[in-house]
Amino acid sequence: MTTSSDRQPLPKGTEIRGKWNGKLYRLDRLLGRGSNGQVYLASSSTKAKFAVKLGIESAELQGEANILASLDHTEKGRSPFLLDVDDTVLEGKNVPFYVMKYIPGIPVKAYLRERGSHWIGVIGYRLLERLSQLHEAGWVFGDIKSDNVLVGEYGRVELVDYGGASSIGRSVRQFTEIYDRGYWSAGSRIADPAYDHFAVALLWLHALEGKRLIQLTKTLIPQNRHPRELMKIVRSNSRLLPLENWMEKALTGRFENTQDASKQWREAIRVSQKPKSPDDRVPAWMAGLLGAAIVISLSITAIWLLQ
Numbered sequence: 001m002t003t004s005s006d007r008q009p010l011p012k013g014t015e016i017r018g019k020w021n022g023k024l025y026r027l028d029r030l031l032g033r034g035s036n037g038q039v040y041l042a043s044s045s046t047k048a049k050f051a052v053k054l055g056i057e058s059a060e061l062q063g064e065a066n067i068l069a070s071l072d073h074t075e076k077g078r079s080p081f082l083l084d085v086d087d088t089v090l091e092g093k094n095v096p097f098y099v100m101k102y103i104p105g106i107p108v109k110a111y112l113r114e115r116g117s118h119w120i121g122v123i124g125y126r127l128l129e130r131l132s133q134l135h136e137a138g139w140v141f142g143d144i145k146s147d148n149v150l151v152g153e154y155g156r157v158e159l160v161d162y163g164g165a166s167s168i169g170r171s172v173r174q175f176t177e178i179y180d181r182g183y184w185s186a187g188s189r190i191a192d193p194a195y196d197h198f199a200v201a202l203l204w205l206h207a208l209e210g211k212r213l214i215q216l217t218k219t220l221i222p223q224n225r226h227p228r229e230l231m232k233i234v235r236s237n238s239r240l241l242p243l244e245n246w247m248e249k250a251l252t253g254r255f256e257n258t259q260d261a262s263k264q265w266r267e268a269i270r271v272s273q274k275p276k277s278p279d280d281r282v283p284a285w286m287a288g289l290l291g292a293a294i295v296i297s298l299s300i301t302a303i304w305l306l307q
C-alpha cells in the first residue's frame with residue numbers, strides 16, 4: 001500500500017490543472033503531509049497563494065472536502081476556507097485534490113520555543129476564541145495538536161486540518177493519542193466542546209513539558225493514565241503553575257462552555273502577570289524615571305517631526 005509518507009514530494013514548479021473546473025495551480029513547496037495526502041503551497045496565475053492537498057484515496061479526500069464545505073456554510077461570518085475541489089492527472093494517474101486558504105505561520109510549539117513561553121497568554125486566548133466560534137456553529141475540532149495550530153505574526157492563531165472536525169454529539173473522527181481524553185481515562189470520544197478543552201490543556205503540556213509528557217506515556221500502565229498524573233507536571237512547571245486551576249478544569253471537563261473557558265483563561269493570565277510581593281513591584285522612583293523617559297522621547301519625536 002502507498003501512503004503519503006512513501007511518496008516523494010513533487011518538484012517545485014509542477015503544474016496541476018483541474019479536470020472539471022479547469023483552474024491551474026503551480027506547486028511551490030511541500031507544507032506537510034498527513035495520512036491521506038500531501039499539502040503544498042501553491043499559486044495561481046493571479047499570484048494568489050493557496051494550500052493544495054493532493055490525495056491518494058478519493059473517498060477520504062472527498063470526506064474532508066465535504067466537512068470543509070459544511071463548515072464554510074455554518075460559519076458564514078468568516079471568509080471561506082475551501083476554495084476548489086477537483087481531479088488532475090499526474091504521471092498518467094488520476095489524483096484528487098482540494099484547494100484551501102493558505103495559512104501562514106508556524107506550529108505553536110515551535111513559536112513558543114522561538115519567541116518565548118510568555119506568548120502562551122495571547123495565543124491561548126485567541127485559540128479559545130476561535131474554538132468558541134466553531135463550537136457555537138455545532139462543531140468540535142477534535143485533532144488539536146501543535147502541527148494544526150499555526151501562529152503567525154503578533155501571535156495570530158489559525159487552525160488547519162479541519163478535515164478531522166466532527167459535529168457535536170458524533171464520535172470524534174480524528175485525534176492524536178497523547179491529546180485524546182479517552183487515552184487519559186478522562187472521558188469519552190463523543191464530540192463535545194470539553195473534548196477540545198482537554199486537548200488545549202495537553203497542547204500546553206506538550207509545548208512546555210514535551211519530554212516529560214512523552215516519558216509519562218512510556219512509563220504509565222494504561223490503568224494509571226489519569227488527569228492527576230498530568231496535573232503533577234503542571235504543578236512543577238513555573239509557567240503552568242499559575243494556570244493550575246484552568247488546567248485542572250480543562251482536564252476534568254468542568255467549563256460551562258468555551259466562552260467560560262476563554263474568560264477564565266484571560267483572568268488566570270491577568271492574575272499571573274500581577275506583581276505578587278512588594279519586591280516584585282517597580283519602585284515609585286523607577287516608575288517616575290520611566291515616565292519621564294517616555295515623555296522626553298515623545299517630545300523629541302514631536303520636535304523632530306515638526307522641524
Ligand SMILES: Nc1ncnc2c1ncn2[C@@H]1O[C@H](COP(=O)(O)OP(=O)(O)OP(=O)(O)O)[C@@H](O)[C@H]1O
Nearest residue numbers: 031032033034035039051100101102103147160161
Ligand atoms: N491551509 C493550510 N495552510 C498552511 N499549511 C497547511 C494548511 N493545511 C495543512 N497545512 C500543513 O500541512 C500539514 C499536513 O496537513 P494535513 O491536513 O494533511 O493533516 P495532518 O494533520 O498532518 O495529517 P492527518 O490528517 O493525517 O492527521 C499540516 O500539519 C500543516 O503543517
